[in-house]
Amino acid sequence: LPTPGTVEFKNVTFGYPGAEAPVLSDISFTAKPGQTTAIIGSTGAGKTTLLNLIPRLYDATEGEILIGGVPLKDLGRDTISRNISAVPQRPYLFSGTIASNLRFGAQEATEEELWEALRVAQAEGFVAEREGQLDSKISQGGTNVSGGQRQRLCIARALAAKPNTYLFDDSFSALDVNTDAKLRAALAEPTKDAAVIIVAQRVSTITGADQILVLDHGEIVARGTHEQLLETSETYQEIVAS
Ligand code: DUT
Ligand code: MG
Known part of the structure; x- marks a missing residue:
């Protein structure tokens, strides 16, 4: 790229x-x-x-x-979309197969690569259990999968594109704490050369981040690692306590 x-x-x-x-x-x-x-x-x-x-x-x-x-x-728009995978706060699936949803932005991806993306996104299990697996149908808006499954399929889609920038908008909060932790651990390898920007609700999702920006009314009011912010930022302490 x-x-x-x-x-x-x-x-x-x-x-x-x-x-x-x-x-x-x-x-x-x-x-x-x-x-x-x-x-x-x-x-x-x-x-x-x-x-x-x-x-x-x-x-x-x-x-x-x-x-x-x-x-x-x-x-240029093309370069931007090839370089960036964004998982939006309300992730969207369109009518088609799981494979076609995952190949959005990664037309060339092989089935093996799709399964690898699903594995990282902790979505391999439920896709494997569906009749037709990668060829199983998703209805418009993804209404025939659960919210958490939709979120993980959209994370898998982002991974399949192999971008060098990942944007995750609150992508982990619908997952239980266990799955959240597993998913983030699995993300380390495929995103190791990428810039990863994560918006989070739960502090536990981001304690390991290299830098945390505390945003309040449109301003960065504090920044640092989890440990630094615990010492320096009242706003961060309040978020941790909430
Ligand atoms: N806003 C608009 N128009 C839009 C989107 C947002 O005026 O199309 C306003 C609403 C809010 C501010 O911008 O006052 C910031 O919204 P944003 O969605 O960026 O906030 P957030 O931090 O992502 O909130 P949440 O945690 O609820 O997702
Ligand atoms: Mg938001």
Whole structure:
């Protein structure tokens, strides 16, 4: 792939069109390949908005976002979508087979690669149990699989694309703590050279992150590792206690 996955925000401010106040103010951070950057903060803090700026669902109002040192606007939509896998907060499956859902963004993936992605996403078991397995049908919106299964299939889809940047928007909170832990342990190998950005609700999901950004009302109010933040950030302590 053409660009290494360093994602850099430089003084990014963003307001939704027509809104008075910005939703994100002066956001700066660097998410490096091989590292996990976690974003935590209360509902409405701007976490999803921040992630959505990376694949250019919206453009920053002020400031700049770069991937591999190249400003997003110079990268082109194709390059961006080939380099980034985003698992949205409300992951979506379309009508078709499990295989066709997984190959969205990874047309070339072999069945073996799809099974490997399913294994990492802790989805191998329930797919293996379905009649037709990879060829079993998913209904529009994925209504014939459970919410947790849908989330894991969307994680498998992200993995099958083998991008160099992963965005997980609250992708682990619907999983039980055990599956969450297993999945994140399994992710380490396939994402080891990628920049991984995880929005989390549960602190336990991100205690091992290389850096944690605490987002509050659109601002980064603290940053550091779990241990550092426990000592330095009241907001983080409150999140941990909640
Ligand atoms: N907002 C809009 N328009 C949108 C999406 C969001 O005005 O299309 C507002 C709602 C909120 C702020 O932006 O005041 C941040 O929303 P976001 O969805 O980014 O917050 P979050 O941190 O992802 O919240 P949650 O934890 O509930 O997912
Ligand atoms: Mg959100």
